[in-house]
Amino acid sequence: MRDTFVATTTAILEEDPRTALVLADISADAFAPAMRRHPDRVLNVGIREQLMAGVAGGLALTGLRPFLHSYAPFVIDRAYEQIKLDLGHQNAGAVIVSIGGSYDASAEGYTHQSPGDVALLDTLEEWTVHVPGHPDEVPGMLWAAARHDERVYIRLSSQQNAAAYPGTDLKVVRRGPQNGAVVLAVGPMLDPVLRAGLDVTVAYTNTPRPLDVNRLRELVTDEIVMVEPYLAGTSSRVVSAALSRVPHRELHLGVSRAEHRGYGSPADHAQWHGLDPAGLRASIEAFLRKD
Amino acid sequence: MTIDALKRADAKHAPSAYSTLDVLWVLYDRVLRVSPETVDDPDRDRFFLSKGHGPLAYYSVLAAKGFFPEEWLDDVGSATSRLGHHPDRVLVPGVEVGTGSLGHGLGLAVGTALGLRAQGYVQTRTFVLLGDAELDEGSNHEAIAYAAAVELDLTAIVIDNRSATHGWPGGIAARFIGWRVSHVDGRDRDQIEAALTLKGGPRVVIAAVEKKES
Numbered sequence: 001m002r003d004t005f006v007a008t009t010t011a012i013l014e015e016d017p018r019t020a021l022v023l024a025d026i027s028a029d030a031f032a033p034a035m036r037r038h039p040d041r042v043l044n045v046g047i048r049e050q051l052m053a054g055v056a057g058g059l060a061l062t063g064l065r066p067f068l069h070s071y072a073p074f075v076i077d078r079a080y081e082q083i084k085l086d087l088g089h090q091n092a093g094a095v096i097v098s099i100g101g102s103y104d105a106s107a108e109g110y111t112h113q114s115p116g117d118v119a120l121l122d123t124l125e126e127w128t129v130h131v132p133g134h135p136d137e138v139p140g141m142l143w144a145a146a147r148h149d150e151r152v153y154i155r156l157s158s159q160q161n162a163a164a165y166p167g168t169d170l171k172v173v174r175r176g177p178q179n180g181a182v183v184l185a186v187g188p189m190l191d192p193v194l195r196a197g198l199d200v201t202v203a204y205t206n207t208p209r210p211l212d213v214n215r216l217r218e219l220v221t222d223e224i225v226m227v228e229p230y231l232a233g234t235s236s237r238v239v240s241a242a243l244s245r246v247p248h249r250e251l252h253l254g255v256s257r258a259e260h261r262g263y264g265s266p267a268d269h270a271q272w273h274g275l276d277p278a279g280l281r282a283s284i285e286a287f288l289r290k291d
Numbered sequence: 292m293t294i295d296a297l298k299r300a301d302a303k304h305a306p307s308a309y310s311t312l313d314v315l316w317v318l319y320d321r322v323l324r325v326s327p328e329t330v331d332d333p334d335r336d337r338f339f340l341s342k343g344h345g346p347l348a349y350y351s352v353l354a355a356k357g358f359f360p361e362e363w364l365d366d367v368g369s370a371t372s373r374l375g376h377h378p379d380r381v382l383v384p385g386v387e388v389g390t391g392s393l394g395h396g397l398g399l400a401v402g403t404a405l406g407l408r409a410q411g412y413v414q415t416r417t418f419v420l421l422g423d424a425e426l427d428e429g430s431n432h433e434a435i436a437y438a439a440a441v442e443l444d445l446t447a448i449v450i451d452n453r454s455a456t457h458g459w460p461g462g463i464a465a466r467f468i469g470w471r472v473s474h475v476d477g478r479d480r481d482q483i484e485a486a487l488t489l490k491g492g493p494r495v496v497i498a499a500v501e502k503k504e505s
Contacts, residue, residue: 008465010370010427014436020406020409022402035501037356040405040408041409044418045403045433045437046436046440048433049399049434050429050430050433051401051430051434051437053398054395054397054398054399054401054402054430054434055399055401055402055405056402057398057399057402058398058399058400058401058402058404058405058406059402059405059406059409060402061387061388061399061402061406062333062403062406062407062409062410063333063406063410064404064406064410081392081393081428082398085389085392085395086395086398086399088378089379089389090388090399091380091381112380150330167387170296185301219384236384
């Protein structure tokens with residue numbers, strides 16, 4: 001997904017003189033050709049994430065459309081107050097594109113991981129959040145975000161599904177029993193959910209904010225299981241509000257708050273957090289068991 | 292100017308309201324190319340009050356220059372007022388950035404100067420005002436180092452009323468490596484004007500005023 005992001009954003013910078021890119025060393029090599037072509041609009045501030053967000057706010061105040069990019073823990077966790085004040089409070093917008101996400105940087109340790117990024121943005125007003133599940137879903141998100149001034153977060157991951165689902169609407173990927181449970185997978189959680197082998201309706205979205213609540217209300221008649229690749233329960237508030245008039249039961253799965261002080265691969269971390277197919281199957285079967 | 296309004300409201304922030312008064316007046320009266328008529332022009336000069344504490348001097352100058360009615364000064368901080376104890380750009384005509392939490396204005400000003408440069412507004416100037424205690428915030432030092440590295444046309448003004456808890460041994464100018472430095476008496480309007488009309492940057496004008504009473 002990072003390669004797709006670099007190629008698409010380089011093309012956007014070429015086509016649209018209103019766009020700008022702010023980096024804090026991460027991915028600077030990949031954007032070197034764009035930086036040579038547009039030295040005034042492709043800016044690497046060095047390892048200064050607070051400044052990266054402040055510069056993005058300043059660029060937006062002059063009418064440009066800034067993109068900013070780093071690892072999620074640096075661009076979101078570290079610069080949270082700049083995102084809150086230098087963008088939101090100024091009534092300014094930007095496109096934040098992160099890599100790393102929850103535990104892509106599995107062997108780097110907790111310093112390079114951000115399971116809480118979407119939850120942090122959820123404390124703020126009017127952020128659109130895209131969590132693509134496949135590289136082919138990324139270009140459309142970037143081009144669309146370049147053409148307005150709102151606040152957009154695109155959370156790229158090294159985890160991906162086998163198939164792409166273009167568009168940002170909530171889709172049914174597999175039909176289960178009529179009036180049965182619905183499992184909604186966000187971004188790269190779709191393939192692990194499908195591999196869990198449950199007889200349920202499986203739905204997919206790459207856009208948890210704003211969540212397509214109208215489609216959700218059409219689908220859910222009893223049980224809803226939300227499976228998110230970031231902090232467990234991040235969407236519980238939104239799902240509860242959407243289904244407030246529907247008698248239903250909810251289960252929210254995702255990355256736990258527990259810091260697993262281990263390294264290994266992303267697959268190891270998925271297993272520790274119960275987000276591998278076997279872990280998902282166990283949690284969801286226990287939730288659906290009626291006896 | 293409506294100094295009475297300054298004295299009536301915001302007792303907590305009163306010293307910081309006065310410390311900026313002469314610099315602000317010189318900026319809006321003699322230096323900035325901005326007026327109520329040009330407040331949305333893309334090539335207007337920009338002034339950012341980073342040190343958003345004690346904005347009454349700022350509000351008073353903006354009102355005196357016609358950005359909003361002077362009557363707005365009479366109920367600062369009320370439930371229906373557009374003027375709070377920290378300024379909000381969304382609510383107050385002429386206010387370029389909403390500030391209050393210290394250490395945000397300089398980064399925003401760096402981005403604005405870069406955005407103006409990228410769009411070819413080479414005559415447009417960007418100013419940002421900080422307090423000497425505000426320099427404690429580490430975010431400023433990210434912006435100071437980067438602005439010097441890219442030779443950004445930006446003027447920072449530091450109001451020095453010796454309010455930083457641990458002081459700045461060696462002087463404030465020593466923190467602005469790679470910047471051009473002017474020292475002025477923050478109550479001498481001609482000195483202030485002379486320093487603020489110098490172009491090319493980055494440049495810092497350190498304006499000394501009377502020590503803050505604690």
